[in-house]
Amino acid sequence: MTMPQDTLPPLSCPDPPPRPRVLPVAPQTIRQAADLLARGGLVAFPTETVYGLGGDATQPDAVRAIFAAKGRPADHPLIVHLAAPDWLPQYAAHVPDAAWALAEAFWPGPLTLVLPRRATVPPIVTAGRPTVGVRVPSHPVARGLLQAAHLPVAAPSANRFTRTSATRAEHVLDDLAGRVELILDAGPTPVGIESTVVAIEGEQVRILRPGAIPPEAIAEAIAPFGGTLAFGSRHPSEAPGQAPRHYAPRAALTVFRGPPERAVAAALAQAQQELAAGRRVGALLAAEDAPEAEQLGIVVERLGAREDLASIAHALFAALRRLDQTGVEVIVAPTFGEEGLGLALLDRLTRAAEGRVVRV
Numbered sequence: 001m002t003m004p005q006d007t008l009p010p011l012s013c014p015d016p017p018p019r020p021r022v023l024p025v026a027p028q029t030i031r032q033a034a035d036l037l038a039r040g041g042l043v044a045f046p047t048e049t050v051y052g053l054g055g056d057a058t059q060p061d062a063v064r065a066i067f068a069a070k071g072r073p074a075d076h077p078l079i080v081h082l083a084a085p086d087w088l089p090q091y092a093a094h095v096p097d098a099a100w101a102l103a104e105a106f107w108p109g110p111l112t113l114v115l116p117r118r119a120t121v122p123p124i125v126t127a128g129r130p131t132v133g134v135r136v137p138s139h140p141v142a143r144g145l146l147q148a149a150h151l152p153v154a155a156p157s158a159n160r161f162t163r164t165s166a167t168r169a170e171h172v173l174d175d176l177a178g179r180v181e182l183i184l185d186a187g188p189t190p191v192g193i194e195s196t197v198v199a200i201e202g203e204q205v206r207i208l209r210p211g212a213i214p215p216e217a218i219a220e221a222i223a224p225f226g227g228t229l230a231f232g233s234r235h236p237s238e239a240p241g242q243a244p245r246h247y248a249p250r251a252a253l254t255v256f257r258g259p260p261e262r263a264v265a266a267a268l269a270q271a272q273q274e275l276a277a278g279r280r281v282g283a284l285l286a287a288e289d290a291p292e293a294e295q296l297g298i299v300v301e302r303l304g305a306r307e308d309l310a311s312i313a314h315a316l317f318a319a320l321r322r323l324d325q326t327g328v329e330v331i332v333a334p335t336f337g338e339e340g341l342g343l344a345l346l347d348r349l350t351r352a353a354e355g356r357v358v359r360v
Helices: 027-038 060-070 085-091 097-106 140-149 169-176 215-225 260-276 287-295 309-326 341-352
Strands: 021-024 043-046 051-056 079-081 111-116 131-135 182-185 196-201 204-209 228-231 252-257 281-285 299-302 330-334 357-359
Touching (some): 021 027, 027 043, 027 182, 051 060, 051 140, 051 169, 085 131, 097 111, 097 196, 169 309, 196 215, 204 215, 215 228, 252 260, 260 281, 260 287, 281 309, 287 299, 299 309
Parallel strands (some): 021 182, 079 131, 111 196, 252 330, 252 357, 281 299
Antiparallel strands (some): 043 051
């Protein structure tokens, strides 16, 4: 979709801010951050999923600054964060019963609802689309900031576009130093992958991006309304995180998709070939699969027990960043199933691998 010229972000920041202040969380620092948002500035802050790069969603210049800071194309919509569910009618033109049921079940929390946009949301936020993604985060710092600012805050993940999402303040600093004025540091985010994004069309709920709320839980919440669950976007810009290359490390990642034992074996076989070719190799593995890889001389990031998908999700993005820091040239990773959080992990790994996915 071609956007009007006056909604396009600038190609670069003409006057980039100085190195950001990284502040520990306290009532006074949350107040400082809220005041900065009200003045049109940018604040990086923790949510339960990842760190967000926030600006006042009602100020087009602030939203434009978010796109510029990330290097994000203007046709990728942003999610608007609200302080409470009762703010929803101010920004969504129509809220069907199924949406309220999902909000009651999962808000505050990592679920984004895509609904018809009110005029209170500038078109630049939604990439010119008639819908807007909204959510109410559960992280106490995010909620405190939203309540103090009393503003809807547009906030994509606080990293450069297509790069690995930020789950710690230092990740934000690595990617956005000189591009954001203030970072609220509350330590690592508890969930570690982004929200589930759903669109509601009549009785059908479509999962546009799998995430921290598994499809099975959404299906259970909409069942009393006779709702049905579907998957997939109708348009690449319908939801964030849909680019073929997203969440990507600097090293070339190859993902092996299939039953766990076969996927791990295939990943290690590929790693051995890369080692034999003289390349430095990293691997993302469950804890029980790590010892064999370490004996081969692979740089291993242990994500957690194979059955503990929440721990694996929490560790994923930070592990990718650590592997990059070691200087590995290639990374191999198996998938972790395709149900529950496994589906979200599959999505993130596939996009981080830029489609280098081998079925085994």
